[in-house]
Amino acid sequence: MSAGAALAVLGDPLAYTRSPELHRAGLAHLGLTGSSEALRTPPGDLAGRLHDLAARGYRGVNLTSPLKQAVIPLLARVSPAAQRARSVNTVGFAPDGWWGDTTDGQGFLDLLATLRRDPARARVLFLGAGGAARSLALALVEAGASDVVAAARDVTAATEAWRGIPGNRVLAWEGEEVRSVRTLADLLIRAVPGEVEVGNDWPRSAGALCMDLSYGAEPTPWTRAARARGFEAYDGLGLLVFQARISLSLWFSRPVPVDPLARTVGWPR
Numbered sequence: 001m002s003a004g005a006a007l008a009v010l011g012d013p014l015a016y017t018r019s020p021e022l023h024r025a026g027l028a029h030l031g032l033t034g035s036s037e038a039l040r041t042p043p044g045d046l047a048g049r050l051h052d053l054a055a056r057g058y059r060g061v062n063l064t065s066p067l068k069q070a071v072i073p074l075l076a077r078v079s080p081a082a083q084r085a086r087s088v089n090t091v092g093f094a095p096d097g098w099w100g101d102t103t104d105g106q107g108f109l110d111l112l113a114t115l116r117r118d119p120a121r122a123r124v125l126f127l128g129a130g131g132a133a134r135s136l137a138l139a140l141v142e143a144g145a146s147d148v149v150a151a152a153r154d155v156t157a158a159t160e161a162w163r164g165i166p167g168n169r170v171l172a173w174e175g176e177e178v179r180s181v182r183t184l185a186d187l188l189i190r191a192v193p194g195e196v197e198v199g200n201d202w203p204r205s206a207g208a209l210c211m212d213l214s215y216g217a218e219p220t221p222w223t224r225a226a227r228a229r230g231f232e233a234y235d236g237l238g239l240l241v242f243q244a245r246i247s248l249s250l251w252f253s254r255p256v257p258v259d260p261l262a263r264t265v266g267w268p269r
Contacts, residue, residue, distance in 0.1 A: 005027055005032045005033060005034025005035070005059060006034055006035050006036070006053075006056070006057060006058040006059060007020075007023040007027075007034065007035070007036040007058065007059055007060060007061065007062075007251070008020075008036060008037050008038070008039050008053060008058060008061045008062075009023075009036070009037075009038050009039070009061060009062040009063070009064065010039050010040075010041040010046070010049060010061050010062070010063050010064070010067055011038075011040070011041065011063065011064035011065055011066075011067060012040055012041055012042045012043070012065075012066060012067070013040060014038045014039070014040045014064070016215075016216055016217065017038050017064070018215075018237065018240060018265045019036070019038065019062050019064075019240065019244060020036035020037055020038055021036075021264050021265060022240065022241065022244040022248075022261050022264060022265060023036035023062075023244065023248070024036050024264075025260050025261050025263075025264040026244065026245070026248035026256050026260070026261060027248075028260070029256060029257070029260045030248075030252055030254060030256065032252075034059075041067065043066055043067060043070045046067055046070055046071060046074070047074055050071075050074060050091065050093075050098065053093070054093040054098065058093055059092065059093065059251050059252070060090065060091055060092040060093060060247070060250075060251045061090075061091050062089055062090055062091075062243075062244070062247055063088060063089050063090070063091065064089070065130075065131070065132070068087040068088055068089055068102075068131050068132075068135075069086055069087060069088075069131055071088050071091060071100060072086070072088055072100065074098065075088065075091065075097075075098050075099060075100040076096070076097025076098055076099065077097060077098075077099040077100070078099070078100045078101075079099075079100065079101040079102065081101065081102050081105065081106070082100055082101050082102040084138055084164065085102050085104070085105060085131075085134060085135040085138050086131070086134065086161075086164075087102050087104065087131045087132075087134065087135045088100035088101065088102055089101075089102050089103060089104055089135075089243065089247070090102065090103050090246075090247040090250055090251075092250065092251055101247075101250055102135055103242075103243040103244075103246035103247050103250070104132060104135040104136060104139075104239070104243050105135050105136055105138055105139025105140075105142075106139060106243075106246055107239055107242035107243030107244075107245070107246055108136045108139055108140075108239055108242070108243075109139055109140075109143055110242045110245075110246075110258075111238050111239055111241075111242045114238075114242075114258070115209070115232070115234075117187070117209055119140050119143040119144060119145050119187070120143060120144035120145070120146075121144060121145070121146045122140070122145045122146065122147075122186045122187050123145075123146060123147045123181075123184055123185050123186045123187070124137070124140055124145050124147065124148045124149065124185065124186070124187045124189065125149045125150075125151065125178075125181050125182055125185040125187070125188050125189070126148075126149070126150040126151065126189045126191045127151050127188070127189065127190045127191060127192060127198045128150070128151070128152070128190070128191030128192035128196075129150035129151070129152035129158035129161065129162065129170060129191070130191060130192070132191055132213055133150060133189065133191035133213075134161060134162060134165065136189065136191075136213075137150065137162070137165055137168060138164075138165050140187075141165055141166055141167060141168065145187075147167075147169075148165070148167065148168045148169070149168070149169045149170075149171060149178075149181050150162060150168065150169070150170050150171070151170075151171050151172070151173050151178045151181075152170050152171070152172070152173060153173045155170055155171070155172050158170045174199075179199075179201050182201040182202070182203065183201065183202075183203060183204045184203070184204065185203045185208055186203070186205065186207075186208055186209070187208065187209050187211065188202070188203055188208060188209070188210045188211070188226075189210075189211045189212075189213065190210075190211070190212040190213060190214070190222050191213045193214065194214045194216070194220060194221075194222075198222065202226070202229055202231070203231070206230055206231070207232075208231055208232075209231070209232050209233070210222075210223070210226035210231045210232070210233040210234075211233070211234055211235075211236075211239075212233070212234070212235045212236060213236045213239065214235060214236050215235040215236035215237040215240065216235075219234075219235050219269060220235045220236075222235075223235045234268065237265060237267050237269065238267050238268060240265075241258060241261050241262050241265060241267050242258065244261060245257070245258055245261055
């Protein structure tokens with residue numbers, strides 16, 4: 001196996017991930033032999049894990065919760081997009097130092113384009129205000145979304161974390177104001193863990209798009225509930241496909257198409 005063709009995904013927990021399959025599909029498309037594995041890595045073990053993988057000749061890793069911000073001090077270079085998002089989901093091991101980038105925001109915009117959805121002037125509501133939501137919100141604002149709102153359980157902390165995103169609003173998780181925003185949303189994004197209840201308020205427009213950032217072996221219950229109400233709705237598998245495509249292109253400096261990755265995991269579904 002080529003030393004540069006080994007990849008991994010790190011996070012804690014990693015109860016379910018399709019990233020290694022996407023990595024292997026990308027390697028196959030590029031004509032490379034290689035491997036990818038999922039490695040459960042708590043934040044306290046992250047530095048040691050990265051040093052070990054770099055020493056073993058890995059090309060890079062994807063990161064998921066809760067490592068996307070914790071990794072930044074360990075990197076020699078962080079892309080401007082990742083600096084603005086305060087989030088890194090792609091790390092590369094280079095001879096002149098480890099580098100970090102984020103592919104979540106651009107991956108989400110690419111996904112919307114595939115769905116023929118223009119984020120410009122869209123009214124967006126995030127149910128949740130964590131790091132993943134922040135990365136996507138920044139990309140949507142930069143793409144021209146007219147109103148980007150986050151419903152947060154800790155408004156004070158979320159307001160501080162989202163301070164660098166122009167024109168955003170952070171609202172309390174419950175209350176009339178956030179319910180009003182939900183009814184007017186063009187794009188409703190569920191950005192909390194699967195077990196968190198998010199209420200039963202839905203957009204007024206039947207043309208609204210509902211996106212769940214979580215994914216599993218089947219479409220998530222929230223995704224199925226949105227579809228049952230007549231909305232176009234998807235879980236996080238599509239975002240995973242599009243962000244993985246960009247990560248692979250960054251690691252190997254070659255374009256990687258969506259189709260072989262999407263076929264591998266059965267997206268869209």
